[in-house]
Amino acid sequence: MSVSQTQPGFLVTTSRGLDELLKQELSELCPDAELAIARGGVRVKGNLQAAYKVCLWSRLANRVIWILNEGNAGTAEEVYDSARDVDWSLHFAVNNTFSVQFNGSSKAFNNTQFGALKIKDAIVDHFYEEDGSRPNVDRDVPDIVISGRLHRDKVLIGIELSGGSLHQRAYRQDAGLAPLKEHVAAAMLMRSGWATNMEKPLLDPMCGSGTLVIEAALMAMHKAPGLGRPRWGFSKWLGHREGDWQALIEDAKSAQIQPDVTLFASDIDRKLIAIAKQNANEAGVFELIEFNVIDATKFTPPAAITEPGYLVSNPPYGERLGELTELIPLFAQWGEQLKQHWQGWQVSLLSSNRELLRLLKLRGNKEYSLMNGKLECKLVNYQLD
Ligand SMILES: C[S@@+](CC[C@H](N)C(=O)[O-])C[C@H]1O[C@@H](n2cnc3c(N)ncnc32)[C@H](O)[C@@H]1O
Structure with a gap:
C-alpha cells in the first residue's frame, strides 16, 4: 500500500494576510488539486507530486505539512489518541531521529511544549510496543519533523515535508536590522x-x-525558490519518492x-x-x-x-x-x-x-x-x- 494513496492531502502555511494570495499561487502550481483557505494557510486535496511541486516552487509558502491524521483535541488524552492512531512505522524507522512542532493553544493546551510532549509520547509508545526500542528526539537536526496543529478542539498531525520554513531561501548571508522575510x-x-x-x-x-x-x-x-535549499523534511521519510522529486528538479x-x-x-x-x-x-x-x-x-x-x-x-x-x-x-x-x-x-x-x-x-x-x-x-x- 503506497503511503500517498491513503492520505488526505496537505496543508500549506503562510503568514497571516497572505492566504488568499497563496491560494492563487497554488491554483497555478497545482491546477488539479482542490484548495480551501484553512487556519494558517491553504488546505490542498492533492497528491504527493503536488506537495513536492509546492515545496520547490512556492514563493509564498512557509511550511508544507503532509497530513497523517486529524482528530479530537478536547483533552490531552484525545491528542495522544489521535497521534497513536497513526502507523508511524510506515513513515520512519526506529533509528531515525525526530522532533515535534506543536502550534496553537486551547483550554487543555496553553503550552505548546505540552502538546508536543503528548504527540512524542504516542510516537515513542508506538515503536516501543512494536519492537521494544524507541526513536530518539533531536531538536536541532532531526531526520523527521512531526507537526501538530491545534485549532479549537481538533488537532491535525502531519509530517513537515518542507523541513523548516520555506521563506529561508539560503541566499541571505547577512542583513540589516529589519530585513523583509x-x-x-x-x-x-x-x-x-x-x-x-x-x-x-x-x-x-x-x-x-x-x-x-x-x-x-x-x-x-x-x-524555483527551493532549488538552492540544502535540507528537506522528506529526505528520510519512508513515503518519499526520490525519482519523482528528481524529475521535478530537472524540470525546474x-x-x-x-x-x-x-x-x-x-x-x-x-x-x-x-x-x-x-x-x-x-x-x-x-x-x-x-x-x-x-x-x-x-x-x-x-x-x-x-x-x-x-x-x-x-x-x-x-x-x-x-x-x-x-x-x-x-x-x-x-x-x-x-x-x-x-x-x-x-x-x-x-x-x-x-x-x-x-x-x-x-x-x-x-x-x-x-x-x-x-x-x-x-x-x-x-x-x-
Ligand atoms: C526596513 S529597512 C529595509 C529592509 C530591506 N527590505 C531588506 O530586506 O533588508 C529600511 C532601509 O531604508 C534605508 N534608508 C533609511 N533612510 C534612507 C534614505 N534617506 N535613503 C535611502 N535609504 C534609506 C535604511 O538604510 C534601511 O536599509
Missing part, C-alpha cells in the same frame, strides 16, 4: 502588480539587504531563463549595499541588478529608465530606539520628491507604522494587511500622477 517580499511584488508586468522597471530605493530585488530577479528568471533547472529586466536597488547605507550585492551574488542574480548608494529623498529616476515602472520598498519604521522622530522629516521630504519627480510610477510601500506613510501625503488606492514576522504591517499601493 523573503516570502513577504515576493507577496509585495505580486500585490504591487510588477509580477505580472515584469517588462517594466522595478526599483527599491531603500533596499537594505536587497530582498525585494533579489526575489524579483528570481521570479523573472523562473528560478531547464525552466530557467536569462530575463531582460530592469532592476535597480539603492540605499543610503554603503554597508547595506555591500551586503545586498553579496546576497544577490549568492542567489546567482548579481548581474541582473544595478546597485547604488543614494539618499532616496534626493533620488530621481535613473537616466537608463525610459518609462515609469514600479517603485516597491520597505522604508524604515523606527526599529531603533529614538529613531521615530528622525523619520518624520525623512518621510515628508521623500513624499515631496516622489510627487515632483516620479509621475506615472506605481508605488507600493510596506510599513508597520501607517502614520509614517501618511506623512508622504500621497493618496493610496489599495491597502493590504499582512504580517512580516511578528510585525503587523500595511502594504499600500499608490499611483503617482
Whole structure:
C-alpha cells in the first residue's frame, strides 16, 4: 500500500494576510488539486507530486505539512489518541531521529511544549510496543519533523515535508536590522502588480539587504525558490519518492531563463549595499541588478529608465530606539520628491507604522494587511500622477 494513496492531502502555511494570495499561487502550481483557505494557510486535496511541486516552487509558502491524521483535541488524552492512531512505522524507522512542532493553544493546551510532549509520547509508545526500542528526539537536526496543529478542539498531525520554513531561501548571508522575510517580499511584488508586468522597471530605493530585488530577479528568471535549499523534511521519510522529486528538479533547472529586466536597488547605507550585492551574488542574480548608494529623498529616476515602472520598498519604521522622530522629516521630504519627480510610477510601500506613510501625503488606492514576522504591517499601493 503506497503511503500517498491513503492520505488526505496537505496543508500549506503562510503568514497571516497572505492566504488568499497563496491560494492563487497554488491554483497555478497545482491546477488539479482542490484548495480551501484553512487556519494558517491553504488546505490542498492533492497528491504527493503536488506537495513536492509546492515545496520547490512556492514563493509564498512557509511550511508544507503532509497530513497523517486529524482528530479530537478536547483533552490531552484525545491528542495522544489521535497521534497513536497513526502507523508511524510506515513513515520512519526506529533509528531515525525526530522532533515535534506543536502550534496553537486551547483550554487543555496553553503550552505548546505540552502538546508536543503528548504527540512524542504516542510516537515513542508506538515503536516501543512494536519492537521494544524507541526513536530518539533531536531538536536541532532531526531526520523527521512531526507537526501538530491545534485549532479549537481538533488537532491535525502531519509530517513537515518542507523541513523548516520555506521563506529561508539560503541566499541571505547577512542583513540589516529589519530585513523583509523573503516570502513577504515576493507577496509585495505580486500585490504591487510588477509580477505580472515584469517588462517594466522595478526599483527599491531603500533596499537594505536587497530582498525585494533579489526575489524579483528570481521570479523573472523562473528560478524555483527551493532549488538552492540544502535540507528537506522528506529526505528520510519512508513515503518519499526520490525519482519523482528528481524529475521535478530537472524540470525546474531547464525552466530557467536569462530575463531582460530592469532592476535597480539603492540605499543610503554603503554597508547595506555591500551586503545586498553579496546576497544577490549568492542567489546567482548579481548581474541582473544595478546597485547604488543614494539618499532616496534626493533620488530621481535613473537616466537608463525610459518609462515609469514600479517603485516597491520597505522604508524604515523606527526599529531603533529614538529613531521615530528622525523619520518624520525623512518621510515628508521623500513624499515631496516622489510627487515632483516620479509621475506615472506605481508605488507600493510596506510599513508597520501607517502614520509614517501618511506623512508622504500621497493618496493610496489599495491597502493590504499582512504580517512580516511578528510585525503587523500595511502594504499600500499608490499611483503617482
Ligand atoms: C526596513 S529597512 C529595509 C529592509 C530591506 N527590505 C531588506 O530586506 O533588508 C529600511 C532601509 O531604508 C534605508 N534608508 C533609511 N533612510 C534612507 C534614505 N534617506 N535613503 C535611502 N535609504 C534609506 C535604511 O538604510 C534601511 O536599509
